[in-house]
Amino acid sequence: MGALWRWDFPPQFIKRFPLFVETGVGFADGIVYARECGWKRLISIEVDPAHAKRAAIKTLNYPAIKIITGDSGEFLRYVDCVGTFFWLDAHCPGHGYGTARDPLFERDPDVRMPLQREMELLRGYAGHCAILIDDLRYYSDAMDWHDGPLPDDQNTLPPEVRNLDFLEPFKERCAVEIFPEDAGYALIVPHGCPRPTILR
Numbered sequence: 001m002g003a004l005w006r007w008d009f010p011p012q013f014i015k016r017f018p019l020f021v022e023t024g025v026g027f028a029d030g031i032v033y034a035r036e037c038g039w040k041r042l043i044s045i046e047v048d049p050a051h052a053k054r055a056a057i058k059t060l061n062y063p064a065i066k067i068i069t070g071d072s073g074e075f076l077r078y079v080d081c082v083g084t085f086f087w088l089d090a091h092c093p094g095h096g097y098g099t100a101r102d103p104l105f106e107r108d109p110d111v112r113m114p115l116q117r118e119m120e121l122l123r124g125y126a127g128h129c130a131i132l133i134d135d136l137r138y139y140s141d142a143m144d145w146h147d148g149p150l151p152d153d154q155n156t157l158p159p160e161v162r163n164l165d166f167l168e169p170f171k172e173r174c175a176v177e178i179f180p181e182d183a184g185y186a187l188i189v190p191h192g193c194p195r196p197t198i199l200r
C-alpha cells in the first residue's frame with residue numbers, strides 16, 4: 001500500500017496547485033500530511049460514513065480541512081479542478097482501516113473501484129491540474145510492484161477493464177510517470193510545472 005508521506009512536495013508545486021483534493025480518507029493520514037506539507041485548502045471525499053466521521057473528528061482542529069461524505073466518482077464533478085492537486089486513493093469502501101470487511105463488500109463495481117470514473121472526469125482538465133494515483137497494481141500487472149502482485153482476493157475488476165488506458169488522454173499535455181515503489185504510483189503533471197519527488 002502506498003502513502004502520501006512517500007512524496008516530497010516542493011513549495012513551488014504547492015503554489016502552482018494550491019487546492020489539495022483526496023479521494024478516500026482512510027485514517028486521514030494523507031490529508032494531515034498534506035497540511036503539514038503546506039497546503040492551506042484541503043478536501044477529502046470519503047464514501048464510508050464511519051471513516052468520514054472518524055476523519056472529521058481527527059481533523060477538527062484544522063479548519064483548512066474539509067471531509068465530504070460521498071462517492072468520489074460522483075462528487076469530483078463539483079470540485080474546482082483548475083490549479084488542483086489530486087491524490088487519488090479510493091478503493092474498496094470499508095476494507096481495512098479498522099474494519100475486516102471483504103474487498104467485495106461494496107457490490108457496485110463503480111463505487112468499489114472509482115478511479116476510472118474519476119479519471120474520466122479529470123481528463124477535461126489535463127494540463128490544468130496535477131494527479132498522483134496510488135495502488136496502480138489494482139489496474140495492471142505490467143510492472144514489478146515493490147509490494148508484489150495484487151493479491152487474488154483484491155482483484156475485483158473484470159479483466160477487460162483492468163488496464164492503464166485512463167492515463168492516455170493526459171499524455172499530450174502532461175508528463176505521465178509510473179513508479180513501481182510500494183503498490184505502484186502514477187504521477188501526472190502538466191509539462192513545464194514543478195514536480196514532487198518520491199522519497200527513496
Ligand SMILES: C[S@@+](CC[C@H](N)C(=O)[O-])C[C@H]1O[C@@H](n2cnc3c(N)ncnc32)[C@H](O)[C@@H]1O
Nearest residue numbers: 024026030046047071072089090091093094114
Ligand atoms: C487506501 S484508503 C485511503 C488512505 C488515505 N488516502 C491516506 O492517504 O491516508 C482508501 C479509502 O477509500 C475509500 N473509498 C473507497 N471507495 C470510495 C469511493 N467510491 N468514494 C470515496 N471513497 C472511497 C475507502 O472507504 C477508504 O477509506
